[in-house]
Amino acid sequence: MSTRDDVEEFAALLRQLKDRTDRSYGSLARRLNMNTSTLHRYCAGEAVPQDFAPVERLAAFCRATPQERLELHRLWLSAVAARQRGRTTGSAEGKGETEVKAETEVKAAAETAETATPAPDAHRDAVEGGDADGGGALAEESTSADGASAVPPSAPRPWYRRRRILASTTVACALLATLGIASALSDDRSSEAGADRSTGPLTTAPKAPHRSAEPFSAGSASPPPGSVSPGSRRKAPALPSADGTPAPSAKSPVTGSPLTWSADSQVWAMGCGHDYVIDKPPAQVPPPPSQQDAGVWSATQGAVHGRQTMVRISVQGRSSTAVVLEALRVRVVSRGEPAAGNAYAMDQGCGGELTPRRFAVNLDVDRPVARPEDGADSRRTLPAVHFPYRVSAQDPEALLVDASTQAYDARWYLELDWSCQGRTGTIRIDDHGRPFRTTGIEGMPRYWYGSDEAGERAWVPYGG
Numbered sequence: 285m286s287t288r289d290d291v292e293e294f295a296a297l298l299r300q301l302k303d304r305t306d307r308s309y310g311s312l313a314r315r316l317n318m319n320t321s322t323l324h325r326y327c328a329g330e331a332v333p334q335d336f337a338p339v340e341r342l343a344a345f346c347r348a349t350p351q352e353r354l355e356l357h358r359l360w361l362s363a364v365a366a367r368q369r370g371r372t373t374g375s376a377e378g379k380g381e382t383e384v385k386a387e388t389e390v391k392a393a394a395e396t397a398e399t400a401t402p403a404p405d406a407h408r409d410a411v412e413g414g415d416a417d418g419g420g421a422l423a424e425e426s427t428s429a430d431g432a433s434a435v436p437p438s439a440p441r442p443w444y445r446r447r448r449i450l451a452s453t454t455v456a457c458a459l460l461a462t463l464g465i466a467s468a469l470s471d472d473r474s475s476e477a478g479a480d481r482s483t484g485p486l487t488t489a490p491k492a493p494h495r496s497a498e499p500f501s502a503g504s505a506s507p508p509p510g511s512v513s514p515g516s517r518r519k520a521p522a523l524p525s526a527d528g529t530p531a532p533s534a535k536s537p538v539t540g541s542p543l544t545w546s547a548d549s550q551v552w553a554m555g556c557g558h559d560y561v562i563d564k565p566p567a568q569v570p571p572p573p574s575q576q577d578a579g580v581w582s583a584t585q586g587a588v589h590g591r592q593t594m595v596r597i598s599v600q601g602r603s604s605t606a607v608v609l610e611a612l613r614v615r616v617v618s619r620g621e622p623a624a625g626n627a628y629a630m631d632q633g634c635g636g637e638l639t640p641r642r643f644a645v646n647l648d649v650d651r652p653v654a655r656p657e658d659g660a661d662s663r664r665t666l667p668a669v670h671f672p673y674r675v676s677a678q679d680p681e682a683l684l685v686d687a688s689t690q691a692y693d694a695r696w697y698l699e700l701d702w703s704c705q706g707r708t709g710t711i712r713i714d715d716h717g718r719p720f721r722t723t724g725i726e727g728m729p730r731y732w733y734g735s736d737e738a739g740e741r742a743w744v745p746y747g748g
Contacts, residue, residue: 295329559590
């Protein structure tokens with residue numbers, strides 16, 4: 285099996301486990317104490333973890349069977365070995381390419397050196413034609429008494445002439461380089477001086493008068509000592525006040541909650557199942573609304589949640605800084621006799637096998653708590669999620685609270701504890717400043733919207 289096949293088979297099993305949770309990569313990574321991009325690269329086959337610990341945490345969170353964990357460990361070993369084989373092969377190929385490249389560069393340097401060396405005849409012509417002070421003497425030494433040349437035209441030039449040419453060339457190159465550097469330094473200093481004149485002083489001494497780069501208008505006040513004009517490039521420190529106390533710092537302490545939240549209590553089970561208690565006869569109650577219009581409908585009818593109140597809470601940070609949600613608590617304001625009236629069901633049963641993950645609250649006990657409970661659909665169980673959570677501006681979280689009562693008319697609200705960068709706090713979650721209200725419907729007349737004996741649509745006894 286190839287390297288790619290081993291890694292892809294391991295990544296496919298990771299994706300299969302991840303899909304069981306019905307979570308996004310960001311939400312699942314927080315539960316596993318991993319980076320979101322790292323988890324995505326593992327599931328996409330772009331990387332293989334060097335340690336099995338994060339894989340084991342993923343398997344435990346996704347409730348993998350013992351057989352699946354053994355298979356996951358086997359595939360992880362194969363993927364790690366495949367990646368190591370791939371790196372070894374790549375290193376060997378890279379080494380061969382480096383040696384070939386080095387050999388090519390050596391050959392090119394040798395050819396350049398041969399091309400740059402002048403031919404003997406060219407050397408001789410250049411020296412005899414360009415050496416004004418020593419050319420004649422050398423010519424006389426190389427000529428015999430009868431005028432015949434003592435050195436053949438094709439003979440190479442002596443070593444001392446070649447050294448003289450090389451020394452002259454070196455001195456000329458060094459001189460040109462020195463002149464170029466000096467010119468560049470002069471240009472840079474001129475540009476810096478111009479910039480300083482155009483932008484004003486960089487800093488302002490505490491007791492020295494400030495001179496702005498741009499003149500103030502006649503009607504404007506002169507800048508106070510210690511301030512810096514808009515043209516300057518560095519902000520000067522603020523001066524002490526007249527009584528000698530230091531100026532306040534520019535950074536004020538961070539206050540307020542780092543969270544934003546919203547709560548919707550008009551949530552129906554599977555979008556259709558919900559009861560409202562209304563102190564009106566059926567003939568005076570309008571037809572049931574759709575879920576998105578339930579808030580207005582219940583407010584106009586003075587309706588109270590019957591038996592169950594489901595609250596969907598959306599929590600988000602105000603910035604990219606992570607905020608940890610530590611705990612969710614239930615506070616009961618009062619409990620009394622169930623409200624008077626009739627129970628009106630929004631539908632005669634929804635059916636279906638979907639149960640969302642939620643925090644269940646029993647308002648009938650003395651000290652109700654929010655307990656995480658599993659959800660389920662037609663194929664698999666949706667595991668419950670537990671505190672703590674982590675949220676930010678880019679990573680919000682949605683919580684579903686399912687509070688129920690059979691025997692009381694309960695008024696209650698929620699408290700959410702948070703921590704962020706050493707600060708802690710608690711936010712109150714309620715129904716727009718009022719406590720949530722849930723009343724029992726046991727023994728109460730119950731109706732649903734169906735067809736009466738005449739075939740007309742109306743509120744009829746439930747189950748009739």
